[in-house]
Amino acid sequence: MREFAEEEIIIPDGPYKDLRYRCDRQPYSAIWFSQLDGRWHRHFALGPTQSGKTLTCFVIPAMYHLFEIGETVICGVPTEEMASDKWREDFEPAIKASRYEQFLPDKGDGSRGGIPRSVEFTNGATLKFMTAGGGDKKRAAFTSRVLVVTETDAFDEVGGKSREADKFTQLEGRLRAFTDSTGTPAVTYAECTVSIEDGRTWREYKAGSESRIVRPCPHCGEWVCPEREHLVGWQAAETESQAYDLSEWTCPDCGEVWTEEQRRKANSRSQLVHKGQTIAEGEVSGSKPETSTLGFRWSAVDNQFVSAGSVGADEYAAIQSNDEENAEKEMRQFVFALPHKPPIDDLSRLAWQEICERHVGVPNRGIVPDSCVRLSIGMDVGKFLTHWALCSFAEDGAPHVVDYGVFEVLSKDLGVERAILSAMDQFHEMVEAGWPDGMQRIHRPGVALIDSGYQGDNQEKPIYDWCEQAGDRYWPAKGHGTSQDMSRAYGKPKSITNPNIVRVGDGWHIADVPQESGRRACRLLEFDADKWKSWLHARWSTPMGEPGAATVFRVVRNQEHLTFAKHLTAEKKVSEYKAGVGMIEKWERERKDNHWFDAHVLSAIAGSMCGAPISISAAVVKKRLGRTRRTSGATTAGLGGWG
Numbered sequence: 001m002r003e004f005a006e007e008e009i010i011i012p013d014g015p016y017k018d019l020r021y022r023c024d025r026q027p028y029s030a031i032w033f034s035q036l037d038g039r040w041h042r043h044f045a046l047g048p049t050q051s052g053k054t055l056t057c058f059v060i061p062a063m064y065h066l067f068e069i070g071e072t073v074i075c076g077v078p079t080e081e082m083a084s085d086k087w088r089e090d091f092e093p094a095i096k097a098s099r100y101e102q103f104l105p106d107k108g109d110g111s112r113g114g115i116p117r118s119v120e121f122t123n124g125a126t127l128k129f130m131t132a133g134g135g136d137k138k139r140a141a142f143t144s145r146v147l148v149v150t151e152t153d154a155f156d157e158v159g160g161k162s163r164e165a166d167k168f169t170q171l172e173g174r175l176r177a178f179t180d181s182t183g184t185p186a187v188t189y190a191e192c193t194v195s196i197e198d199g200r201t202w203r204e205y206k207a208g209s210e211s212r213i214v215r216p217c218p219h220c221g222e223w224v225c226p227e228r229e230h231l232v233g234w235q236a237a238e239t240e241s242q243a244y245d246l247s248e249w250t251c252p253d254c255g256e257v258w259t260e261e262q263r264r265k266a267n268s269r270s271q272l273v274h275k276g277q278t279i280a281e282g283e284v285s286g287s288k289p290e291t292s293t294l295g296f297r298w299s300a301v302d303n304q305f306v307s308a309g310s311v312g313a314d315e316y317a318a319i320q321s322n323d324e325e326n327a328e329k330e331m332r333q334f335v336f337a338l339p340h341k342p343p344i345d346d347l348s349r350l351a352w353q354e355i356c357e358r359h360v361g362v363p364n365r366g367i368v369p370d371s372c373v374r375l376s377i378g379m380d381v382g383k384f385l386t387h388w389a390l391c392s393f394a395e396d397g398a399p400h401v402v403d404y405g406v407f408e409v410l411s412k413d414l415g416v417e418r419a420i421l422s423a424m425d426q427f428h429e430m431v432e433a434g435w436p437d438g439m440q441r442i443h444r445p446g447v448a449l450i451d452s453g454y455q456g457d458n459q460e461k462p463i464y465d466w467c468e469q470a471g472d473r474y475w476p477a478k479g480h481g482t483s484q485d486m487s488r489a490y491g492k493p494k495s496i497t498n499p500n501i502v503r504v505g506d507g508w509h510i511a512d513v514p515q516e517s518g519r520r521a522c523r524l525l526e527f528d529a530d531k532w533k534s535w536l537h538a539r540w541s542t543p544m545g546e547p548g549a550a551t552v553f554r555v556v557r558n559q560e561h562l563t564f565a566k567h568l569t570a571e572k573k574v575s576e577y578k579a580g581v582g583m584i585e586k587w588e589r590e591r592k593d594n595h596w597f598d599a600h601v602l603s604a605i606a607g608s609m610c611g612a613p614i615s616i617s618a619a620v621v622k623k624r625l626g627r628t629r630r631t632s633g634a635t636t637a638g639l640g641g642w643g
Helices: 002-008 027-034 053-069 080-097 099-103 167-182 200-207 240-246 260-268 308-320 324-335 352-356 416-433 461-470 529-541 558-568 595-609 616-625
Strands: 042-046 073-077 118-120 126-131 146-150 187-191 212-216 248-250 271-273 278-280 283-285 293-297 374-380 385-393 399-408 447-451 474-480 501-504 508-513 522-528 571-578 582-589
Touching: 002 027, 002 053, 027 053, 027 260, 027 271, 042 053, 042 200, 053 073, 053 080, 053 099, 053 146, 053 187, 073 080, 073 167, 080 099, 080 126, 146 167, 167 187, 200 293, 212 260, 240 308, 271 278, 271 283, 308 324, 352 558, 374 416, 374 595, 385 416, 385 595, 399 416, 399 595, 416 447, 416 461, 447 461, 447 595, 461 474, 461 522, 474 529, 474 595, 508 595, 522 529, 522 595, 529 571, 529 582, 529 595, 558 595
Parallel strands: 042 187, 042 293, 073 126, 073 146, 146 187, 374 447, 447 474, 474 522
Antiparallel strands: 118 126, 212 271, 278 283, 374 385, 385 399, 501 508, 508 522, 571 582
16 A cells, blocks of 8 residues: 555645655654555554644545555545545545546536535445434445544444444444455554544554554664653743744653654654564564554654644643643644543532531421412432422522422332322322411412433333323423433424424423323423533522522421432532533432432422523512512412413
């Protein structure tokens, strides 16, 4: 392939435009091509940006198989838009600059604008684009012996409701089908900017040959692999210009400084050492790792297109950046071909001890406060216990836990389904009896939400049926979010014109659930669990006396709320980096028991359904303007005037 590259490839753009491809410009490329001789079946390339990675490790392998061998190539790209970009910016210019321009199609994909999906060349070879998007069938109806992939980490997730493996494995499955029918070894070439340690690229590198490039030190003669910490000088700079002038590479073994000319000469003598191998006096010892995957990485010291001064100036700029975290990520990923190590920040500072203390100046257990404008309740269903929480809302949106409790579910005696229905009957009796205020007037929740996802998607029937029979106050609910026990993130309906969508609220919507075997049609409330958990934690984090601050009924000793408070703090919100997405926020469980937290979340959403002032700022503004009034009897209506 090196011979093909240096004889056939003309550089289409950049500082070497219109010149023939030469490996001596970037010595790592000579080592890369030397490994593409059949000893490996899978090749994963990790290198800095602006070092010729795409041309060397993606375009040239594809062109070699398309034109030198004359065989079809599958090209994996994350999106259809990127397929268009890769064709117009990488493949087409390189082909037009070569003598293979004659093979470009006159009609169909690749001959004009639009998104290329299958470019059929006149020599009989085809470049078939496959993306990470869409269903599994998009990656199932085409086979080939050769696969080239860019941005491999974007294929690393199972899509939607796919029952198959991750998307990258699906792509390689198209090769296995070809291999099984012909007996000819399939081959994969993949290149990607490293994302995180858990990303596909870094995992393949570490699980494969984990090869590193070494070169002899011009001073001590040891074969070394300088990394980020061996670039010195810029740390003492006071300006970016000084950082450029002071930066130099040093030997990891003897510590001596290398000039740029010494680095160039050392790189021209580079060799590759695989995992488990050693090198002494230029001789590599040890056998090849027992793997068919080449994990090939080069770094800033190997990139002859960038000087030590340029890298040092970038290092200086990174530490001066307002967004230091993002700048550090870029240096690791784009310059040194290392995975980013994102921090996982705890965004919820709520302590259970603080919750236990939030009962000053509020009523005793089971007494609806005078400040109540809406009353709602939620129940979290379990196999042996159901937890419930009753919540009132004040004019400023402040939630107050009026009462909470547990019903035992006698699953061992009655069976799970009958036992849950029995517990729900007790819940119904309690709710309909209501709760008194200080004047002994009875109040009933406007809405009661009941968790219907306690055992997965096939266990909701008894809860759906029970809610249909119990009356307008009672609704089955199912949350979606990023926590470990939820299948997918919440998707807000784009339009209520969808005939299956009954109502769209703030982080929730009501949908018609069609009739199925053994169950009649019903209505289900689906909600954004991440949003509402965050909303509730924010209320409990608001200082007492401030608008929106959450409270709990009065007790003699704070410890009486201990278990309830620990349930509310069993999960925490964290921020972490996700490859291809960026920083995301999600909820992680720290303790097993979080049932009252779930029930409390349901009670908050139920409050939103029946008109509670969930938006704290709006409620405060209205109050200051004197526009808010208490609605007499609002807490006794089935839906609080909503439906």
